[in-house]
Amino acid sequence: MNDDSIHADLTGSATGRIAKERLYHWLLFGCAAVTVFVTVSIVLTLAADAITFFEDVELFSFLTGTEWESRRGEYGVLPLVNATLTVTLISAVVAIPIGTAAAVYLSEYASDRMRSILKPALEILAGIPTVVYGYLALVYLTPWLRATGLELNLFNLLSASIMVGILIVPMVSSLSEDAMSAVPDELRQAGYGLGATKYEVSTGIVIPAAVSGIFSSYILALSRAIGETMIVVMAAGAQARMFDTANPFAHLFQSGQTMTAAMVHAVTSDAVGGTPEFYSMFAIGLTLFFITFAMNLLSNRIATRYREEYQ
């Protein structure tokens, strides 16, 4: 020991604390970076293979073509986009009202006991494999809808869309409920103190204050609907069909092929690869990516605009 020992050791080097902290820092950074790395790799891979596809098929005819018939070399993406947007729209019509209402019930109306029963039940619903939903759509929902008098094909977009809607209800309700429960109780108390009813407090105070979280839940759920594959492959069939402006609901009753279903078809029909049909998968994937990306941007903008921020 030299005379330095009378001073406290402030360097900390002896314990390796600094080195450890640095290690933790980089480990955590590495995990965070993985997500970015994966996203970027996916986009690059999609783009690279899509470029191969566009060597055979013109980009313009891909984006504006109204026929998708790979056997005949017709690669117009619009019928697929049509089916995907139809599924998304109808599932939103099903899931948003039901999911939001369920969230309001869980967050504002339900007793603790009721909540402790319903929340796990909703989570179980979210955990059912989508192949089961597809089966239910094909074997039960379609015949049931036919029994009400609708002239449905065995494979049809309507039934698949409704089932996708049911699939995403738990996502909407669970995430929306989280957003509503996070609204401070003081705001509810203020409302009740002014003689508001529970319904008025829910719709006039809680929902506006939670709107950005509720919106995010919608977007997440709709992104899920856009990307949903198994239900549409099983229940909607594989016939790409264009939107008919003269009869805008006609395609609901017939079979349809979504973008995801077309990708499945491309993989299963040519697993070896090398053909334009195989590479069409990547072009569709890239298109899908841009659609969801645009949706996310749009929803962020909407959420910021309507946000009522509570401290």
Add this chain to the structure above:
Amino acid sequence: MNFGLPTLTNTANTSTANSATNDESTTPLERDRPADGSSSTDAGRSSTRATTETDTIIEARGVDVYYDADQALQSVDIEIPERQVTAMIGPSGCGKSTFLRSINRMNDLIDIARVEGELRFHGKNVYDEDVDPVALRRKIGMVFQKPNPFPKSIRDNVAYGLEVQGTTDDIDERVERALKNAALWDEVRDQLDKSGLELSGGQQQRLCIARAIATDPEVILMDEPASALDPVATSKIEDLIEELAEEYTVVIVTHNMQQAARISDKTAVFLTGGELVEFGETEKIFENPDHDRVEDYITGKFG
């Protein structure tokens, strides 16, 4: 004063001179009842009221409050005078806030809370089965400990109560009047579209007071309204409370004994265990209380 008038169902028509009176103010507490049904209870009530003290607006008789098995208030008796400031003081956990929240049935929102005994507003027990707490709260406004403006514009904050109570005309005038009465108008007149959350803490609390008086209730309950504010903002709120007492009955819970002494006409002292130990003129409570325990508490020997 509205003594002797058939009050509960049409109080605001007769007792509240304020021009903000609207059709909703005639809503009886028993909202679901047909008109004939409520008029018969009126007759019964005015005879009851003839025997009560002239200007008592809220009267508690043997009120017990339980949270599950814990008793928060023990047999509280009190008569709160109309258009005066009544302060409730006492150490933490003495039940003063619990009592305040029993008056407008905010305790209904807590599943485990249970209220027993009689708590009368204009002679009508507010815990009777035919009383709708929503209608009750439209007559008895509330201001909370932490300023809690809605994340809406200043105008929408003040108009919220009017909106839920069905008032649709002269909203802007009513908002302006409420903000003036809450001594906030001059500070916010040019920024009514700004979010209420952008105001300072003291301004937020005055906004909450404006929100509570916009619908012209008869009673304003205040749960430690200045405890989260700095001294300057506090003194503004105190001045405001004294002004409000000219038109409204104010019941205020406070931790701050000087504040109670400064602004209240009557003071109720709750002590640990949920017991109302003494209630009387503020001056007497602070200068010459009947109970040693109250004197000990007020002089700081205990609590």
